Amino acid sequence: MNEIQKELLKVAGDMTASKERVKKHVLQQSINRRKPFRFTLLTVVLTLCVVGFMMVQLLTNETEQTSSLFHERQLEHFERLNQLMWPGKEQEFYKEEAYLSYEKLVAAYYFAKSVGIDYSKAELEAERKKQVEQLEMLYQASEYEALFQGLAPKQYVETYLEPLLPMYTTRTKLYALYKEKYPTFYAYQEVANIEAKRYFQAHYTEQATAFQKEHNIVIRTSSHGSSMVGTVAEVESNVFLFIEGVIPEDLDHMAEEQLAAKYEQANWYPVLDDFPVEQGDYITLTSMGTGSIEENGIVRKYGLLSKLEKLEPTSTKMLELENDKEVAQFLQDIPWQPAAYMKRPPEYSFEVEGVRIEMWKGYGGSIYLQKAGSGEIHLSANRAKELIAILGIEES
Numbered sequence: 001m002n003e004i005q006k007e008l009l010k011v012a013g014d015m016t017a018s019k020e021r022v023k024k025h026v027l028q029q030s031i032n033r034r035k036p037f038r039f040t041l042l043t044v045v046l047t048l049c050v051v052g053f054m055m056v057q058l059l060t061n062e063t064e065q066t067s068s069l070f071h072e073r074q075l076e077h078f079e080r081l082n083q084l085m086w087p088g089k090e091q092e093f094y095k096e097e098a099y100l101s102y103e104k105l106v107a108a109y110y111f112a113k114s115v116g117i118d119y120s121k122a123e124l125e126a127e128r129k130k131q132v133e134q135l136e137m138l139y140q141a142s143e144y145e146a147l148f149q150g151l152a153p154k155q156y157v158e159t160y161l162e163p164l165l166p167m168y169t170t171r172t173k174l175y176a177l178y179k180e181k182y183p184t185f186y187a188y189q190e191v192a193n194i195e196a197k198r199y200f201q202a203h204y205t206e207q208a209t210a211f212q213k214e215h216n217i218v219i220r221t222s223s224h225g226s227s228m229v230g231t232v233a234e235v236e237s238n239v240f241l242f243i244e245g246v247i248p249e250d251l252d253h254m255a256e257e258q259l260a261a262k263y264e265q266a267n268w269y270p271v272l273d274d275f276p277v278e279q280g281d282y283i284t285l286t287s288m289g290t291g292s293i294e295e296n297g298i299v300r301k302y303g304l305l306s307k308l309e310k311l312e313p314t315s316t317k318m319l320e321l322e323n324d325k326e327v328a329q330f331l332q333d334i335p336w337q338p339a340a341y342m343k344r345p346p347e348y349s350f351e352v353e354g355v356r357i358e359m360w361k362g363y364g365g366s367i368y369l370q371k372a373g374s375g376e377i378h379l380s381a382n383r384a385k386e387l388i389a390i391l392g393i394e395e396s
Contacts, residue, residue, distance in 0.1 A: 068207070069207045069208065069211070070099075070103075070106070070207075070208070072215065075095070075098055078098035078101065078102060079091075079094045079095060079098045080146060081098075082094040082097050083146075084144065084146070084147055092218065095217055096217060096218065096219060096220060099211075099212065099215075099219070100219070100221070104193060105167055105171065106200065107196040107197050107200035108167075108170070108192065108193060109166075110196075110199065110200060110204070111192075111199040111200065112171060112173065112174040112196075114199060115177070117170055117174055117177065118170070119166055119170055119173065123169045124169060127165045127168050127169055128157060131157050131161050131165075132153050132154055132157050135148075135153035135156055135157065138153075139153050174192050174196070175188070175192055177192075182238050182270055183238075184236065184237065185238065185268070186293050186300075187270075187302055187304060188270075190288075191270045191272075195272070198306065225287050225288040225305070225306055226286070227285070227287075228242075228284065228285055228287050229244070229283070229345065230242055230246050230265075231243055231246045231250065231280065231281070232277045232278065232280060232281040232283060233266065233279070234279060235271070235278060237271075238271050239269065239270055239271060240268070240269055241267075242266060242267055242268075242303070243263060243266040244265045245265060245341070245344055245345055246262050247282060248280045248281075250262070251280065254356070255372070257372075264341075265341060266301065267290045267301040267302060268301065268303070269285070269304070269305050270305070272308070275305075275307065275308035277308070277310075282310065282312065283308055283311060284308070284311055285305045285308040286305055286306045286308075287303050287304065287305050288303075289303065289304055290302065316345045316346050316348065316358075317349070318348075318350070319348055319393075321352070321391070324350075324351070324352050324353065326390055327350075327352050327387075330387060331352065331377070334377050334379075335377075336371065336374040336375035336376060336377055337376050337377065338375050339375045339376035342358075342360055342370070346358035346359050346370075347360055347361050348391070350391065355371060355372060355373070355374075358370045358371075362378065362384075365384055365385070366378060366379060366380055366381050366384055367379050367384040367387065
């Protein structure tokens with residue numbers, strides 16, 4: 001990326017070092033968009049620029065919520081910005097990306113206002129000066145002529161970016177608030193964005209849907225996340241360690257090396273105000289994605305979530321075997337294969353010769369067995385019935 005392209009990113013919004021690090025390390029897997037957590041710089045470009053028209057109305061009447069949250073002219077502006085950053089895409093792509101970024105910034109603004117965040121005239125002036133300086137860099141490159149639409153940098157700011165200044169300033173202050181709230185959680189900005197989206201969906205879905213329909217905007221990407229079940233292994237201030245597929249009693253009864261293997265599927269999540277947790281809670285959460293970052297030689301895994309629910313840990317039944325030798329005889333001639341990680345707790349658990357074995361029901365009556373240090377066995381439906389009979393399990 002050349003210097004001119006870097007300046008284009010700056011014009012689009014706040015390209016701080018922390019945002020760059022989050023993009024590289026924390027959000028490596030997809031959450032709800034076609035790119036990882038939508039933390040990419042190109043998305044931020046659209047996000048931070050896209051909401052101009054809103055501020056035209058907000059500057060006109062700060063104390064009154066407007067019925068029109070979006071504006072066609074601003075949408076077109078950010079479609080042009082998309083076209084410069086991602087040439088050769090379909091028009092539907094540019095419109096969708098522009099709208100999603102537009103909505104993200106609108107949501108951050110209204111959410112910030114709802115928690116009492118405001119801005120000063122001096123802050124707006126500082127933002128205006130920064131935008132003019134950045135545009136002056138772009139203005140020197142002929143490839144960005146289409147962006148300026150014949151306007152000089154100062155005129156461009158007055159025409160398109162002036163309404164954005166309160167939005168930029170407010171969201172920057174929202175991020176600062178969340179940095180204080182989650183000092184040990186690297187993706188604090190995305191925690192703010194997720195909570196802002198929840199707030200926006202609760203209050204402004206009707207307006208957003210109407211604008212999408214009016215301008216034939218089709219949102220093809222999903223923001224639902226993935227559901228996971230597991231246990232809260234540890235709580236540190238405002239973050240908690242979640243181990244997928246582990247039941248609470250595993251924390252007390254599994255050997256350290258077994259837990260270490262499970263911890264490969266563990267991630268630190270933020271403790272949200274609406275969803276408090278305690279160590280040992282058995283929960284299901286909607287994860288918007290996971291990633292990792294290395295700090296001082298230590299790799300910490302992170303995740304983002306949109307909701308959480310506490311469960312009763314009744315999914316695993318512990319079997320007390322009186323015929324463990326018969327079970328051992330059944331299993332001894334079956335080769336153990338490398339184990340695939342199971343993303344849910346086992347239906348049954350039992351011990352054979354002092355070693356714990358976990359059991360999952362598979363498709364078509366088959367079952368999976370996993371044994372620490374040995375691996376996995378996948379039994380066909382017929383063989384599964386034999387083992388179930390030996391174990392004394394009454395099938396419903």
